[in-house]
Amino acid sequence: MRLSTVILPIHRWSEGRKVWQRAEELGFHAAYTYDHLAWRSFRDGPWFGTVPTLTAAAAATERLRLGTLVTSPNFRHPVTLAKDLITLDDVSDGRITLGIGAGGNGFDATTLRRSDEEPWTPRERADHFAEFVPLLDQLLREPSVTYEGDLYVANEARNVPGCVQLPRLPFAVAATGPRGLKLAAQYGQAWVTTGDPKLFETGTPEQSVAAIRGQVSKLGTACEAIGRDVAELDKILLTGFTPDRPLESFDAFVDFAGTHFELGFTEIVIHWPIADSDFAANEKVFERIATEGLSQLG
Template identity: 50%
Template sequence: MRTGIVILPEHRWWMAEHKWKAAEEYGFHHAWTYDHVGWRSLVDGPWFGAVPTLTAAAVVTRRIRLGTLVASPNFRHPVPFARELLALDDISDGRFTLGVGAGGRGHDAQVMGGPPAGSRQGRFEEFVAALDLLLTRPRTNFDGEHFRVRDARSAPGCVQQPRLPFVVAANGPRAMAVAAKYGTGWITTGPEADDEGAWWRGVAELTDRFREELARIGRAEGTIDLHLNADSCPVYSLTGVEHFRDVAGRARELGFTDLAVHWPRADGVFAGSEAVLERVAADVLPELVRG
């Protein structure tokens, strides 16, 4: 099983750079950052843009895959965003993955004057469909209820062919249909739950539903990666080495190919110890690769 780490874009680069370098040195397969204008309890604190952060990370790393977890249509239009994705794919020499989701109803949806008109899921479906066209065709026209594209150019195209990978966040049926159709990977946060056991049961149910969606459209399960955002669970994944080992084992039993955890913070959300992270990297990550 592959393991990734999420590094929130909250530190000036002189502090953040070493985390991205360390993520590669520790042996993580992928590293991600949030693509938000501001996020939940951290909305009043420091926060930097995902695209320049990932660009800088691409320059100071060589092997680790990089991505957004997740971009959304809450404040993005597919045409300029596709250009940014092409640049990230190029600068990283084909190491970029687009994590994409419908977006929540929080700060990102409110800061530009309120939620966009119309269906949130409808916007998401069009956003992903338009990005797929923009990243695979030299010219794109698209007519939707929420997005329209007129003769957009996409030269020089992606380094990764036929386009850079999409990991699609989905818990509900409509989003799962998008993930099954367009995704190189599917990622779930699991259900909203206060109890760890209930969360894992919900993850198992969502995984079964996604497999049913794959079967419905005739897509083999082995053609798409299954990602779990472990820190949507009520208990932080890096509270201890054995706890992380248990989390990884449960995820593997459910058939997940990839696990995402968050870099420990000093306090608040994802509060933990970097010493635990270092021990996990030294002792557990090699076990997951061998296993």
């Protein structure tokens, strides 16, 4: 099992650089950031762009994998995103992973729409995602792409020289529904979940484990349907959205990680502590978890 972190893009780079470099010093496998224009309780505070932040982080680190958790079609187009990703993969010398999901309502989901437009329905989000992922896959693999779909168009979109990582940089597909899991099975090098959001406030850790076990099972079914071995996919759990409190103590993390390791997860992602927020945590406990936590799993 690997341990990674999420660093929200809330710091001016004079401070942000130190956080990303410290993540590398602590030995995290990867450091991700959210791909949003604004987000929840941080909406009225500093929030910097994802691609410039990852570019700067690539220049400030040497070994740490970098990426998004997650990018969505809410305000991204496959053609322009592909160009950004190829550039990031080059600057980082092949250390980029794209976390990608269908997105949700609220926060910045309607920033690019008129005030009289309704947010996409779950079905519309799934429709966009189902076209977005295959097109992005093609754009990152081929030097020139022409495509005309129901929702996206690419007209001789050029992507030379392509990715450093071949045949393209890895996708970590966030999904729990049948259409998203099918995309994860077909295009993902990894699958991402945050658990069952309905259990976050009123559920129990035991209910959460049962729900996640069900998601893992459905992923296996989706892989089986296309003849793929589910073991080929890394399984990533982004923490902070289940009833558990894995950063409450070192022992709490070890118990949490061990339980989810038994479910088949290969990577756990914890949020870098942010005081006075939902991601507040004791920094000494956090650093001990980073340096010693996985060694306790045996």
